[in-house]
Amino acid sequence: MSGAPARGSAAEVFRAFLALGLTSFGGPVAHLGYFREAFVVRRGWLGEREYADLVALCQFLPGPASSQVGMALGLRRAGYAGMAAAWTAFTLPSAALMVAFALGAQALEPGPGAGWLLGLKAAAVAVVAHALAGMAAGLAGGVRRAALALAAMVLVLLLPSALSQVAAIAAGAAAGLVLLRGPGADRKDQSRENGENKEEDGTEEAGRRAPAAAPARRRTAPAFLAAFAALLAALPALAALFPSTALELADGFYRAGALVFGGGHVVLPLLQTEVVGSGAVDRESFLAGYGAAQAVPGPLFTFAAYLGALVPVGGSPLLGAAVALAAVFTPSALLVAGALPYWERLRADARARAAVAGAGAAVVGVLAAALYDPVFTEGVTSPATMAVAAAAFTALSVWRAPAWAVVAAAGAAGLLLL
Template sequence: MNPPQTRGNALEVFLVFLRLGLTSFGGPTAHLGYFRDEFVGRRRWMSEKTYADLVALCQFLPGPASSQVGMAVGLQRAGYLGMFAAWFAFTIPSVIALVLFALGVAAMGDISDAGWLRGLKAAAVAVVAHAVLGMTKSLITDKIRAGIALAAFILVLLVPSPFVQVGAIAIGMGAGFTLLKDQPGVDETLAFTSRVPRKTAVVFLALFAVLFAALPALTVAGNSTAAYIFDTFYRAGALVFGGGHVVLPLLEGATVPTGLVDHDTFLAGYGAAQAVPGPLFTFASFLGASVQGVHWLAGATVATIAIFLPASLLVLGTLPFWDDLRRRPTASRAIAGANAAVVGILAAALYDPVFIAGVTDVATMAVAAASFTALQSWKLPAWAVVIGAALVGWVVL
């Protein structure tokens, strides 16, 4: 068998990821499967072991795991330009689709009683419930993790604030580090060429931290909606563990109560995000285009860049150090606690705002139940279920 090919050019990376961005339905887990088939099986850009190690790193980091894996593949294949090409090509199809949807929603005016919107909101209940169930099975494996998830659930329900959600994740990390048992260390080496010198990686990590700490103060000083959008979406991208669905409560708490986006528009966009290929984090593009008082193109651009920027900085900053970190069994304890807290936060979001807004009568309960059955038992893809629910709502509700 020929060895993996480790060098290419940015145009090659762009074309491969553009095809994936147009066809990769099903969420981050499905995306990782598509990537494996493409880069390990078909193109032989890396070995099975290297790909598994790369996925492990991106699951460890906050942010959109599939997008981070794509960035790292592009980085290895064609350097910094290859990393940008991979992200842009994989992301832009869903960005365009969701921004066009946002413009369509804005043109419709008052959509609160639209049948298709009620169908979308009912489908959102099923999608989030399906995500909570799946994450519970994989991440809540003992009594301690269950306790962390329950504590986060109660805390976020009692004090619904983005800052409390961040605090719940931090508490979960501390509880996991303190209470969970060490995981076995790893002996293998990471056969991955990051192309990032360690000194440069430190600069990227420092930039990540500086932006995280300074953006709130800059936002207050600047007193502009664009600065607030950048700060809000950067913070969301920097703090989300567990996949795209978990960004829902952070963004809802930062955009709906502040009046940037109304509640019905928020849930309509979340439902639409399930029906397009590519990363769920492009929901930020829809929200940015929907913000009141900001031009749709500027809002979408700022929100999209801001929510993906932390992921890119973390990939560039951690790849050179990953092999050392992954050998430390204590690191897995903190992230396991954070993941358990994430389950609790997402469960709280399932109740408020998703269930409260999505199930308002017997008919929407029936649509939500049918959508959940289609996802859980019939194994239909989320995009098909969401489109079906919107059509049912348009005809029936």
């Protein structure tokens, strides 16, 4: 998957992704559908098989899968400039909306009992519960994976800290190496992967296409992977040696972006520990922002921009938002650029697949712990808020209503009823 020249321009990539960044509601699964329609069906930038390979890679790596697929598409089309253009255009609209919400919420200074705020917090309960149910079915099915998820949940609930969350994910990966290897252990994952590929590779032509080539070269890929590891190790030390808001934000948000397996919703407990646990952001504002993030187009990770705006750097909310946003997405960019040339070898490694499966099961448990505290404990505080949360969950899971509409309706219901 290396050595092919770029075939387009960064400007072309930027225009295509800006249209998607303005209109891509519905979360990461919907984003992947939008990307396929835009770049496989309409523009023909790559074939079905090539697109399926990129999706598989980004589901394998930690980080927000839809944003990583966008980065990989930009990288493949126009090199590293195309990768930057794809990320910027897809992320900027929702980041701007989240910063505006943060500034507006601060200006309004709502109290803990503000009705619209209670409605957003109740909606967050429904959104996280719905995401957890879907992730549990996909990542924690079977006795062994369910046991790993349960163990991770218990660990995080009993020892709530950033360290316990990281330890739970690391322990899940290590346990996966032992428990989830072999023909029987990963048969379910293999069948699901085959099913996904069949769904995406719906044409005979797609099955004959070679894997996607990328402008990323193997001789530069190790540098990106080394930078990923170096920043993960160095940022905590720098933040301790040179205390500053900017370094503390960069450290916390980089670590959160580097350790998220299983989808954007899993960033919730990691960021909650970083900003709420440290006292930088109160729980009410955190959950209100998380609810609002469901109602904007683009990636859920732009929630980081909202939180950064609430923790100004040098007195500037915009600078805080920029630091947080860059830090949470940088691990994804480094991993995509570093792993893309090695993908065929990586996906064939049974040990790597087992470790990722174990980590995926563990993050289900981490998210389950977050569903209880702080999401449920803060979002359901009365019979009325329970009713709003239950109605929102029903709308999401039974009526298949879009998340942005559910969140807006919950906020309106809170304004009128709570």
